[in-house]
Amino acid sequence: MVAAGGYAVTFPLCRAIxxxxxxxxxxxxxxxxxxxxxxxxxxxxxxxxxxxxGQPLYYTPAYLRSVPESERVAIEDFNAIxxxxxxxxxxxxxxxxxxxxxxxxxxTMIEVWGRFYTEELTEDTHExxxxxxxxSILIAATLREVEIFNRNTQGVNDMxxxxxxxxxxxxxxxxxxxxxxxxxxxx
Numbered sequence: 001m002v003a004a005g006g007y008a009v010t011f012p013l014c015r016a017i018x019x020x021x022x023x024x025x026x027x028x029x030x031x032x033x034x035x036x037x038x039x040x041x042x043x044x045x046x047x048x049x050x051x052x053x054g055q056p057l058y059y060t061p062a063y064l065r066s067v068p069e070s071e072r073v074a075i076e077d078f079n080a081i082x083x084x085x086x087x088x089x090x091x092x093x094x095x096x097x098x099x100x101x102x103x104x105x106x107x108t109m110i111e112v113w114g115r116f117y118t119e120e121l122t123e124d125t126h127e128x129x130x131x132x133x134x135x136s137i138l139i140a141a142t143l144r145e146v147e148i149f150n151r152n153t154q155g156v157n158d159m160x161x162x163x164x165x166x167x168x169x170x171x172x173x174x175x176x177x178x179x180x181x182x183x184x185x186x187x
Contacts, residue, residue: 002108007048008062009110010097019113020059020098024106032059032100044101053105062097137166 002009023029035043040060044051098112118128130138140163147155 002104002110004106005053005103007101007103008097008099010064010095011112012094013117014096015115015117017061017096017098017112017114021111022056023109026106027055032056035060048103051102054102056100056102056104059098059100062099064095064097137163
């Protein structure tokens with residue numbers, strides 16, 4: 001949830017942002033339109049806190065990796081640009097984000113659709129999609145990594161083929177689901 005006046009959200013483990021949606025109690029649910037960073041900055045060049053609040057209509061991916069890296073720069077050196085530039089202070093390598101305008105007038109749910117990495121398994125008790133739904137693919141991927149470290153090209157190729165065979169079955173299931181209840185083709 002984004003509080004009134006908010007104009008950005010951050011989230012971890014995102015590989016690619018595909019769509020951004022907003023929802024609030026007054027306007028229902030709506031899709032925000034994407035602008036590339038250059039067009040967004042050209043069109044909305046003023047400080048976000050100076051903009052009138054309303055229903056967000058446009059977004060752009062936020063650039064959260066500052067140069068120089070922010071953990072190497074004193075916080076007081078960022079005071080002039082925090083709230084204006086699209087940066088995070090601190091180690092933020094695993095984060096992505098979106099900046100949107102206008103800033104939200106009401107508390108708003110911002111929903112980001114995209115491609116995300118699965119959370120790392122750092123403890124023996126951790127679970128994720130792959131451990132629960134496709135454990136054999138996870139094991140095969142692990143064995144493939146061993147082959148890479150052993151510099152065994154044929155082993156890597158064999159494991160890659162086995163993994164791709166299993167993944168194509170998942171892809172076929174997704175296509176089958178997409179086609180269910182379709183009775184005619186568009187044209």
